[in-house]
Each structure stands twice: as C-alpha cells, then as structure tokens.
Amino acid sequence: MSTFLGMPSLPVYGTGNLHASESFPKAAHRELGNAQLRANLGHATHTIRDKRLNVVSELPDWEDLRDAGSAIKESVMARLPELLEQFEANFTARGGVIHWARDADEANEIVAGLIRATGETEAVKIKSMATQEIGLNEYLEEQGIAAYETDLAELIVQLDHDKPSHILVPAIHKNRTQVRDIFLREMEGVDPDLTNDPARLAGAARAHLRRKFLTAKVAVSGANFALADSGTLAVVESEGNGRMCLTLPETLITVMGVEKLLPTWQDLEVFMQLLPRSSTGERMNPYTSLWTGVTEGDGPQNVHLVLLDNGRSAALADEMGRSALHCIRCSACMNVCPVYERTGGHAYGSTYPGPIGAILSPLMTGIQAEENNSLPYASSLCGACYDACPVKINIPDILVHLRSADVDSKRGKKKIPTQMDIGMNAASWALSSGKRLGMLEKGLPLGRLAAGPDKKITKLPGIAAGWTQSRDIPAPPKQSFRDWWKKEHHAPDTAPAAAHDQEDQP
Amino acid sequence: MRIALFATCIVDAMYPATARATVKILERLGHEVVFPSGQACCGQMHVNSGYIKEAVPVIANHVNAFDTEDYDVAVAPSGSCVASVKHQHPMVARACGDKDLEARATAVGAKTYELSELLVDVLGVTDAGAQLGSYFPHRVTYHPSCHGMRLLRLGDRQSRLLATVQGIDMAELPEADQCCGFGGTFSMKNADVSSAMLEDKTANIASTGASLCAGGDASCLMHIGGGLSRQGSDVTTLHLAEILASTVEEPASVSGDVLVSTGKATR
Numbered sequence: 001m002s003t004f005l006g007m008p009s010l011p012v013y014g015t016g017n018l019h020a021s022e023s024f025p026k027a028a029h030r031e032l033g034n035a036q037l038r039a040n041l042g043h044a045t046h047t048i049r050d051k052r053l054n055v056v057s058e059l060p061d062w063e064d065l066r067d068a069g070s071a072i073k074e075s076v077m078a079r080l081p082e083l084l085e086q087f088e089a090n091f092t093a094r095g096g097v098i099h100w101a102r103d104a105d106e107a108n109e110i111v112a113g114l115i116r117a118t119g120e121t122e123a124v125k126i127k128s129m130a131t132q133e134i135g136l137n138e139y140l141e142e143q144g145i146a147a148y149e150t151d152l153a154e155l156i157v158q159l160d161h162d163k164p165s166h167i168l169v170p171a172i173h174k175n176r177t178q179v180r181d182i183f184l185r186e187m188e189g190v191d192p193d194l195t196n197d198p199a200r201l202a203g204a205a206r207a208h209l210r211r212k213f214l215t216a217k218v219a220v221s222g223a224n225f226a227l228a229d230s231g232t233l234a235v236v237e238s239e240g241n242g243r244m245c246l247t248l249p250e251t252l253i254t255v256m257g258v259e260k261l262l263p264t265w266q267d268l269e270v271f272m273q274l275l276p277r278s279s280t281g282e283r284m285n286p287y288t289s290l291w292t293g294v295t296e297g298d299g300p301q302n303v304h305l306v307l308l309d310n311g312r313s314a315a316l317a318d319e320m321g322r323s324a325l326h327c328i329r330c331s332a333c334m335n336v337c338p339v340y341e342r343t344g345g346h347a348y349g350s351t352y353p354g355p356i357g358a359i360l361s362p363l364m365t366g367i368q369a370e371e372n373n374s375l376p377y378a379s380s381l382c383g384a385c386y387d388a389c390p391v392k393i394n395i396p397d398i399l400v401h402l403r404s405a406d407v408d409s410k411r412g413k414k415k416i417p418t419q420m421d422i423g424m425n426a427a428s429w430a431l432s433s434g435k436r437l438g439m440l441e442k443g444l445p446l447g448r449l450a451a452g453p454d455k456k457i458t459k460l461p462g463i464a465a466g467w468t469q470s471r472d473i474p475a476p477p478k479q480s481f482r483d484w485w486k487k488e489h490h491a492p493d494t495a496p497a498a499a500h501d502q503e504d505q506p
Numbered sequence: 507m508r509i510a511l512f513a514t515c516i517v518d519a520m521y522p523a524t525a526r527a528t529v530k531i532l533e534r535l536g537h538e539v540v541f542p543s544g545q546a547c548c549g550q551m552h553v554n555s556g557y558i559k560e561a562v563p564v565i566a567n568h569v570n571a572f573d574t575e576d577y578d579v580a581v582a583p584s585g586s587c588v589a590s591v592k593h594q595h596p597m598v599a600r601a602c603g604d605k606d607l608e609a610r611a612t613a614v615g616a617k618t619y620e621l622s623e624l625l626v627d628v629l630g631v632t633d634a635g636a637q638l639g640s641y642f643p644h645r646v647t648y649h650p651s652c653h654g655m656r657l658l659r660l661g662d663r664q665s666r667l668l669a670t671v672q673g674i675d676m677a678e679l680p681e682a683d684q685c686c687g688f689g690g691t692f693s694m695k696n697a698d699v700s701s702a703m704l705e706d707k708t709a710n711i712a713s714t715g716a717s718l719c720a721g722g723d724a725s726c727l728m729h730i731g732g733g734l735s736r737q738g739s740d741v742t743t744l745h746l747a748e749i750l751a752s753t754v755e756e757p758a759s760v761s762g763d764v765l766v767s768t769g770k771a772t773r
Binding site for chain 1: 513515517518519520521522523525526529541542543544545546547549551552553554555556557558559560561563564566567571597652653656657683684685687688689690691692693694695696697698699700701702703704705728729731732733735736
C-alpha cells in the first residue's frame with residue numbers, strides 16, 4: 001500500500017453545530033409538548049406560506065426561474081474548484097484577503113485571530129448561518145471577544161441565551177410578550193415601562209443596536225452569494241442592520257460556505273427573483289448589499305473572507321445527495337413542512353432544521369454520526385418541500401437515499417437485528433411472490449379473530465405500538481381480493497393470454 | 507380495452523372491496539379486466555424505509571408479473587403505489603446496476619395509471635353519474651393524498667369525478683393539501699409527530715360535517731380511519747372507487763366496516 005504524505009484523509013466531515021445531541025423522535029416528543037411553541041409555529045409558518053404562494057403565483061415564469069436556478073447551481077457544483085480559484089483571484093486583486101478553513105475549528109481560529117489583530121474585543125454581527133454552524137459566537141466568547149447579533153430576531157435569541165429555531169425567523173418560537181420580558185431582563189438601559197407593542201419593542205432594539213453600530217470597529221458577516229467573475233460578495237436582508245455592519249466598521253470579516261458561488265453577475269438576476277419570494281414572501285427584499293474587495297476611503301478598509309468547507313466536500317462527493325448544496329437558505333421548505341410546523345427547529349439539533357436540515361446535516365457530518373442518522377426519517381415524504389424549493393432540490397429522494405445509506409451502514413455490524421430489520425426481511429420474502437402473499441392471506445380470518453367483536457385491533461406490540469398509540473386497525477376481511485378473484489370472478493389463475501384474444505371470441 | 511389490475515398489497519389483503527369496485531367500474535364501461543396472479547406489492551415500504559436491498563426482489567416480482575401479461579394499460583386504485591411503480595422501480599433498478607430490470611420497469615411504469623387518471627385521461631369519464639351510474643347520497647369530504655397530488659400531479663381528477671356522482675353532497679376539506687401523517691414506517695418511527703399531523707387532519711374532517719372522508723389511497727384512508735375510530739368518531743373513510751361503483755341498485759355500504767362494504771361481484 002502506498003501512502004501519500006500530506007494528503008488530507010477524505011472525506012473531511014463537518015464539525016460544530018451540525019450534530020443532533022439526541023434522536024429526532026425523542027427531541028420531537030419533547031417539543032410537541034410545548035403548546036406555546038406549536039401555536040406560534042402554526043401561525044407563523046401558515047402566514048409565510050400564504051405570502052409565498054401569492055408572490056410566486058403572480059410570476060408566469062416561476063417554473064423557468066426554478067429550472068434556471070437549479071441548472072446554475074448544478075454547473076457551480078460541477079466546476080467548484082475552478083470557480084473558487086477564479087473568485088479568489090478577483091477578490092484578492094481588489095484588496096480582499098482570502099482564508100481557507102477546512103472545518104469549524106479552523107474557521108473559528110482564523111476569525112478570532114483577525115479580530116485579535118485589530119486590538120478590539122467586540123464585533124457586530126450580521127445574521128449568518130455559516131457562523132452559527134461553526135459556533136463562532138461561543139468560540140469568540142471563550143476568547144474574550146463579545147459578538148453582538150444585530151438582526152432583531154437573532155438579537156432576541158442571543159439575549160435570551162437560546163438557540164434559533166428557524167433559519168430565516170430565528171425567534172419564530174417566541175411571542176411578543178416573551179420578547180418584552182427578555183428585553184426587560186437582558187437589555188442594558190431599557191425603558192422599564194416597555195410594553196409588548198411591536199413598535200415599542202422595535203424602538204427599544206433600535207436604540208440598543210444604534211449604540212453598537214456607532215462604536216463597533218469590527219463586523220462579522222455571512223454571505224448569500226459570491227460572484228466568481230468579479231470577486232463580489234452579496235448580503236440580502238430586510239432590516240438594514242446588515243448595511244450598517246457592512247459600511248461602518250473598519251474591519252469586515254465574512255465567513256461563507258464554498259457552495260455559495262455563482263459564476264457571473266448575470267446569474268444573480270435569477271437568484272434575486274427566487275430568494276426574496278421564497279423566503280419572506282416579498283417581491284424584493286429591502287436591502288441588498290454588494291461589495292468587491294476594498295474601496296479606498298469608503299467603508300471597511302480591512303476586508304477578509306473565510307471560505308468554509310466543514311463537510312461540504314463530503315456532501316459534494318455524494319452523487320445522490322450533492323444537490324443539497326444548491327440550497328440558498330430561503331427556508332421555504334421548513335415553512336411548508338408538516339413535521340417542522342409541529343416540532344419546530346430545535347428538534348433537529350443542527351443549525352439547519354426542517355427538510356433541508358434533515359438532509360444537509362447528515363450529508364455534512366456523514367450518516368454514521370450518531371443521532372444525525374435519525375434525521376432522514378423525520379419526514380412523511382409528503383413532498384411539499386420539493387414543490388416549494390426555489391432551486392428544485394429533490395429533498396424526498398435524498399431523504400430516501402440517506403435512509404438507505406443509514407440502513408446499509410449498519411448491515412453486518414449489529415449483533416442482534418432490530419425489529420425493523422426482521423420485519424423488512426420477512427416482508428421482502430412475503431411480498432416478492434404472488435403465491436406467497438396469497439398463502440399468507442389465507443390467515444386473514446385469524447386477524448379477524450384477534451380483532452374480536454369490535455372489529456378493530458387497538459393494541460399492537462413492539463415497533464407497531466407506535467401505530468396503535470393513536471390509531472386502530474380494522475379487522476381484516478374474510479377473504480383477500482386475490483381469493484375472491486379466483487373463486488368468484490374469473491377462472492382460477494389468470495387464463496393464458498390467447499384465451500382472451502378477440503379472435504378467439506365467438 | 508384490456509386492463510390489468512394492480513390491486514396493491516394493502517387493498518388485496520385489507521380492503522378487497524376497493525379492488526372489486528375498481529373491477530366493477532371498468533367492466534361497467536365495457537372493458538376487460540385481467541389480474542396478473544404473480545403480483546404482490548410495489549415495494550415502496552422497503553424503499554422508503556431505506557431497505558433497498560430487500561426492495562429489489564419485491565420490485566422484480568412486480569415487473570415480472572406485469573411485463574409478461576398481455577394488456578393495454580395497467581391500473582391501481584392508489585396514487586402512491588403507481589408513483590412507486592413509475593418513479594421508484596426504475597430508480598432502484600438503476601441504483602443496483604440492473605439495466606434489464608430498469609428497462610422493463612420503465613416500460614411497465616409507462617403503461618400504469620392511477621384509477622382517476624385512467625378514467626379521466628384514457629377512458630374519457632367526465633360525468634360519473636351519467637357514464638358510470640354512480641349514485642351516493644351522502645355528505646362526503648375528500649382528502650387528496652400527497653403522492654397522487656405531488657408525484658403524479660393528479661390535480662382535481664379525483665375530486666371532479668366525486669363531484670359528478672349523483673346524490674353526493676361534497677364538503678370542502680380545510681387544509682386539504684396537508685399530509686395526514688401516515689408516511690409508511692414514519693407513522694411508527696416518528697409516532698408522536700405522525701399522530702399530531704393526524705389529529706389536525708381528523709379535526710379538519712370533523713369540521714366539515716361530512717359523514718365520511720373519501721380518498722384515492724387505501725393506506726392514507728386506513729391511517730385517517732384508524733384515527734377517527736380511536737377518537738370514537740362516527741365519521742368513516744371510503745375509497746373513491748367504492749363511491750364511483752355505488753349505484754341506486756347496488757349502493758356501497760358506509761358502515762365503515764371493510765367487511766360489510768362488499769360491493770357485490772358483477773357477473
């Protein structure tokens with residue numbers, strides 16, 4: 001065997017906040033018991049869902065846009081290394097500095113080092129999934145650097161020492177009275193007579209944030225898009241806090257997943273139509289900021305970009321799963337998901353909740369990561385997510401692919417097969433022959449007997465107990481269709497085809 | 507036309523009246539129905555649970571049963587099973603590198619229709635009352651199953667057929683497009699979430715005042731019906747094939763008991 005010194009071992013899986021700490025069914029059980037959460041989520045997801053449907057249905061070329069978005073992302077994944085190098089060359093030529101991070105730890109160290117080099121101990125932050133994924137705020141805190149979230153909902157979650165439960169509306173699980181209580185408890189210099197009136201709450205947050213914007217020397221951001229042909233980064237937002245962070249501080253550090261690239265400026269036109277409509281249900285978002293390296297005398301003069309892998313190469317290597325990297329983090333899939341609607345985002349453990357999280361997290365950590373292997377099963381495969389996805393990620397198919405990867409990864413490694421293994425094996429035998437199924441169906445009267453006079457089965461053992469916790473099973477019929485067909489409809493077995501031909505009829 | 511019936515395993519074993527009703531409708535329209543005896547199951551339970559290796563013999567059995575028989579089109583009273591035959595069979599065959607099975611599965615899939623799809627698109631049924639003699643004097647609500655809606659794009663074919671049944675009083679189901687929470691083994695693996703979804707579905711059904719909920723997939727109906735039964739509701743579920751087969755002379759039973767809703771055999 002030959003050894004190539006210096007070659008990284010592949011695949012490099014993602015670290016940080018990508019791992020569920022308990023299985024999805026267990027976490028979901030707990031979250032389902034939270035009535036406030038369910039009510040908030042039901043109301044919020046349905047509102048965004050309807051808004052999205054309205055603005056999407058008014059575009060005659062919506063399906064063409066989805067096709068274009070999907071095709072552009074597919075081409076990006078097919079030539080990612082080349083596009084990354086092109087981007088690096090352009091970004092560097094305009095005065096920016098590129099850093100490459102293999103995983104969460106590397107990225108955190110790079111960002112902390114850059115902040116330390118400025119002599120600052122504070123940074124303002126733009127809402128960013130990548131920095132949540134790597135646990136940047138927690139890491140910086142350990143290093144004695146305070147990172148302040150400036151997106152209103154992220155601020156609420158941060159002040160409450162909580163975790164976001166939705167990628168677009170992170171405080172979706174909190175109502176305004178809860179928000180007021182958090183502000184009163186945690187916000188410096190807040191008016192003690194603050195009410196739960198949304199305008200007053202926004203006013204309190206604005207005053208608090210304005211102080212941060214005016215004093216901050218360092219900002220940390222994510223990015224929605226990076227344009228390879230010009231070396232430009234883009235942030236799409238609603239509140240304007242991002243624009244403040246991108247323009248006021250002296251140093252700007254962006255952390256971005258490598259999959260966010262688009263080949264050209266022109267490609268942005270497709271995504272700027274897809275993203276706002278899919279995420280907030282708006283035709284256009286209020287603030288779109290684009291920056292290309294350093295502009296002398298205007299805005300941050302010290303501009304950095306950390307390009308993050310953290311398991312993305314591992315996802316890219318999965319032929320069936322790689323299109324999960326097309327995701328533009330719009331959250332349309334979670335807003336239409338009946339499972340997410342009831343459990344909320346915390347049940348998924350990872351930074352990425354909902355249907356996209358159920359595929360992205362295990363793809364980035366590897367399906368063998370304990371507990372993340374329960375995520376692909378967190379779906380009834382209803383398909384609403386695929387229909388809503390602006391870049392047509394076939395989430396149901398990838399869920400099934402990952403389920404099979406999970407089952408296969410455990411084959412031959414278990415001392416005792418699970419009930420599911422035994423059941424699936426037996427069912428494979430019984431259902432791969434009409435004769436065998438027909439023979440088993442002779443036992444249907446036994447099931448009738450078990451059902452008793454009520455003609456229903458109300459309690460089953462083992463994994464089937466999950467069914468009977470809320471559902472009965474009707475008593476089976478006296479006779480299968482197959483038997484009826486044989487005995488009462490036509491001749492036994494299907495007669496040879498020739499006997500049915502028109503020419504043979506009298 | 508010579509039509510091969512794919513009964514589906516759940517209908518064959520648990521809801522034979524649905525398959526008998528399907529036969530009755532097609533024969534009433536003057537078509538010949540054949541039942542390829544080698545058939546068993548489409549295998550989607552295995553595929554959707556990740557047991558691809560175990561799914562292969564089930565899929566191969568279906569393809570063998572349906573590509574040796576001589577018929578014009580095949581039909582199944584299920585959107586989900588037809589979607590599996592059309593989409594999953596070639597996909598699984600491709601994944602395990604069986605080119606021959608892939609080609610034959612694709613051919614079988616191309617000839618396989620969901621019941622309402624066959625009735626509307628191929629057999630030209632636009633008025634169930636007039637063309638099939640369908641008569642069903644009950645207040646009915648309708649749940650469109652996910653796979654029929656999103657994988658087969660059945661649109662309003664099923665509800666349009668139901669609306670043209672004589673005597674029927676259709677009540678629109680709120681949040682109709684929401685999954686009932688069945689999802690095969692999802693209902694056991696994630697029983698709590700599945701039950702929460704079902705709870706909302708049955709509450710919506712109850713709000714319509716209908717005496718039964720119709721649908722095109724026996725598995726979803728078993729799930730919804732099982733929940734209604736557990737809640738002690740008087741509302742039951744019935745497959746749309748049985749409603750379409752119901753006539754003045756031979757009305758479908760609506761007792762909700764699969765044993766009683768026999769829809770007597772023709773001939």
